Amino acid sequence: MPDGTESESRKLLRRLREVMASPEAGQARLDRIVHLIADSMGTEVCSVYLFRDNETLELCATEGLKPEAVHQTRLRLGEGLVGRVARTGQVINTADAPAERGFRYMPETGEERYSSFLGIPIQRVGEKLGVLVVQSREARDFSADEVYALEVVAMVLAEMAELGAFVGEGAALSPLHQQPVMIRGTVAQEGTSEGHVWLHEPRVVVTNPVADDPERELERLTNAVEQLRVGVDKMLAQSRDADKEHLQVLEAYRMFANSKGWMRRMEEDIARGLSAEAAVEKEQSLARSRMEQVNDPYLRERLSDLDDLSNRLLRILTGQGEETGAEMPADPVLVAKNIGPGELLDYGRRLRGIVLEEGSVGSHAAIVARALAIPLIVNAKRITTEALNGDHIMVDGEQGIVHLRPDDTVVTAFRDKIAMQAEAQQRYASIRDKPATTRDGVTISLHMNAGLMADLPSLNSSGAEGVGLYRTELQFLTRAHMPKRSELVEYYARVMNAAGDKRVVFRTLDIGSDKVLPYMKSVNEPNPALGWRAIRVGLDKPGVLRMQLQALVRAANGRPLAIMFPFVAQWEEYRAARAEVHKVIEGERRLGHPLPDALEVGAMLETPSLAFAPQKFFDEVDFISIGGNDLKQFFFAADRENELVRKRYDTLNVSFLSLIERIVERCAISGTPLSFCGEDAGRPVEALCLAATGIRMLSMRPASIGPVKSLLRRADLGEVRKIIADARHRGDQSVRPAVMHWLRENG
Structure with missing residues (x-):
């Protein structure tokens, strides 16, 4: 680029803005842009490649290559130097392009063997839009100033693409955010x-990427950054009582907000001709690009902090966001x-x-x-x-x-x-008050899962016979501090009042793993799903467990109460938890408070180990609920959060059904009530097979009760049991194919 890079850069941006304001069609506008850039950079070639789809780049405009190659030449992501720039989001600047790894010569473009190559990603806040390329016969590296200037131009091109400035003949020129x-x-x-x-x-849309008055833009940026810093300081002041880890995050936030390097880079962008908004977004895009290359989770988190601060700064500068008054x-x-x-x-x-x-x-x-x-x-x-x-x-x-x-x-x-689903729901409504009795006379009790007061009206509308699982952790997770016992008493009483005479099973606090309380020090565990969670936390922090148990007993106020402990892996854990219940009962008796007229203390069976506990455990426990989601992931050693493995294993696998049958048999010996709770309970085919193994109570989301009841009322469990037995005898891995065939045969 000629001497006086800065003024040439500003001159080019000003001319780009004139092109943006022109009434030309998209293709003509893009053609003018590549001519302007080649002229300004003093290169023989300038080309713009835009994504046609997620994997394909298309040559959309060129100065110096054959015009007939436009919209005909395409490259796969990663193919050639252009494809490399698109895939990595990184600049390629070389004086000897043919010697570069992955170089691809494209004779269909009339391309000579240009030595110099500078490829700049066209991207907007992590969104890859294409690649801007300049080439020349002269073998030379482009200077840092030239690279910087072209990055600024690429930034403006990204904003223009965002605003639909390149709508034209080519499919790749379709405006963003308008295509299906x-x-x-x-x-x-x-x-x-x-x-x-x-x-x-x-998302903030920058409508003015180029600015004429750098002093005015610097003033706007300075004022906005000051407002951002005040906001971060206020957040920090309000969080002085937070735990150390939370404060460290906010301190990192403040460090970025006060970063001189960040500010200096944005000031340089403005000096080159960008508006304050575009300068912020350019640095944000670079941070996003770096984030994709970083594997270290700590560094990624810090880059994420910078990304979030950039969003806040953009909202201050543009006034976009909540302040716009947009209506939902x-x-x-x-x-x-x-x-x-x-x-x-x-x-x-x-x-x-x-x-x-x-x-x-x-x-x-x-x-x-x-x-x-x-x-x-x-x-x-x-x-x-x-x-x-x-x-x-x-x-x-x-x-x-x-x-x-x-x-x-x-x-x-x-x-x-x-x-079709609405029509099916109407059919289910007609059987809402009828029992889930199979053709061979077996009645299955259908209950619903809940976790909010707003769920309780579904007790009547769904036809549920009770609440088989009430998740109590939501009242802890959605607060910035530990709820008071009096608040929990009031809340649990409202739940029982809303349920009326229907049974509600309260599961005690199930935290840990992916459910971390914001006011509790998090524990860094290599495998949290197998770590310090649920009843393990309760027994190690008995004060919290006792407070919740006291709240439940007081909320019952003499009514029946059912309490269930989650993630019990061995008999001793259940006995220790039950002992805490008895301590609370004794304490409430001494205080003269009314005690539940009936008390049930159960356990969730979510680990294979508990299925093989001593028979005395099954004699002692008042009821058991199989937590199907966790039991399945531990049985198959397949993390249910991992998409690569979670769908490989079927609930109707013969081995898993054999485990369920064993649990049913052990509960039957002790006369212990047994239910199955989880996603599979609400899937009609799975529910049918669970009922065939001997499960007589299922708990699911309210919307699933109708479909499950409808299938159960039309099925014969004896026939399904025979299908399962035959599949086991044949050595089938899953009974699903045989059950589905039987269902189709029977309409």
């Missing part, structure tokens, strides 16, 4: 829904990178669905979504990049698919599916 997109994720809560996107943290649509589907349980509860049942870019099936958000019966898909990659507020969205919580801005064909098929 299908994203696959992981089902964390089943169900289907249709609505419009409501972004938890709306009547049918909101929440889209977010991730979200905490308290924030999700604030939205409540207004949401039609939830789609998260991160998260897991056992996360706090998933727990709340299940409690609210809202379809939830997690691990939906790029959803926050692709979606804008108000976009039409369809959530298929059965298949784990999100349709964003769907075309008419998808809309018709999806609505047909929803209509």
Whole structure:
């Protein structure tokens, strides 16, 4: 580039802004841009490659290559030097391009063997849009100033693409955020829904990437950064009583907010001709790009902090976000990178669905979504990049698919599916008050899972006979501090009042693993699912356990009370926990408080070890509930959070059903009531087979009771037992194929 790089850079950006303001069609606009860049850089070639799809780059405009190659030349992600830049998000600057690893000569473009090559990723806050390339015959490395100037130009091109500036003839030039997109994720809560996107943290759209007055932009940036620093200091001051780890995070936050290097780089960007917003976003994009290359979790977390600070700074500069006054649509589907349980509860049942870019099936958000019966898909990659507020969205919580801005064909098929489900729900409503009695006269008791007061109305509307599992951890997870005993007494009493004469089984605090209390020091464990969690925490911190038990006894106020301890792995743990119940009962008696007129103390069987406990355990326990989700993952040694393995193993595997049958037999010997609780209890075919093994009580989400009851009432358990026995005799791995064949044969 000629001397006076800075002024040339500003001159180029000014000319780019003129192109942005022109009324030309997208292709003509892009053609002018590559001519401007080649002229300014003094190179023979300037080309722009944009993504046609996630794996394919298309030559969309060029100065110096054959015009007929435009929209015809395509490269796979990673192919050639251009593909390498696109895949890694890193600059390639070389004086001898043919000698570079992965070089690909493209004769169809009329490309001579240009020696020099400079490839810059066109990206916007982690969203890879394409590659900007300049080439020259002269063998030379481009200077740091030239690389920097072209990065600034690439930043502006990314913003122009975001604003739909390149709509044109080529498919790759379609405007962003206007095309239909299908994203696959992981089902964390089943169900289907249709609505419009409501972004938890709306993406900031920079509409003025180029600015004329650098002094004014520097002033805007300085004021915004000062406002950001004041906000971070206030957060820190308000959190002085928080635990050490939480304070360390906020201190890191403050360190970044006061980073002189970060500020200096943004000031340099503004000097080159960018607006304050574009300067912030350029540094944010670079941080995102570095984040993808870093494996160290600590460094990734720190880069994530910088990313979050950049978002806050952008919202201050643009006034976009909550301050815009945008109204939530009547049918909101929440889209977010991730979200905490308290924030999700604030939205409540207004949401039609939830789609998260991160998260897991056992996360706090998933727990709340299940409690609210809202379809939830997690691990939906790029959803926050692709979606804008108000976009039409369809959530298929059965298949784990999100349709964003769907075309008419998808809309018709999806609505047909929803209509069929609605029709089925009407059929289920007709049998709501009828027992789940099979054709051979066996009655299965169907109960519902709950975790919020808002769940309780479903007791009557679903036809549930009681609450087989009430998750008590949500009242702990959604607060910034430990709830008071008096608050828990009031809450548990309201639950019992709402349930009336129907039985409610309260599961004591099930924390640890993926459920960490925000005010409790987290424990760094290599495998938290097998670590310090549930009853193990309760027995090691008996004060918390006793406080919760006291609250339950006082809330019962003389009524029947059923308490269940989670994750019991051996008889001794149950005996120790039951001893705590008796201590609480004795203490309440001495205080003259009313005692439950009937007390049941049960255990969740979630580990294979408890299935093989001494028979005296089964004699002593008042009831057992099989926690199917955990039992299955430990039985198969397959983490249910791991998509690579969790679907490899079937609940209807003969070995797993044999374990269930053994538990049924041992409970029968002692006359111990047994139930099965978990996702599989609410799946009709799985529920049918569990009933055939001898399970007589199932607990599930309220929406599953109708489908499960409908199938049970039409089935003969004796026939299903014979199918299972025959499959075992044949050596089948799973009884599913045989059961499905029998169901089809019987309509």
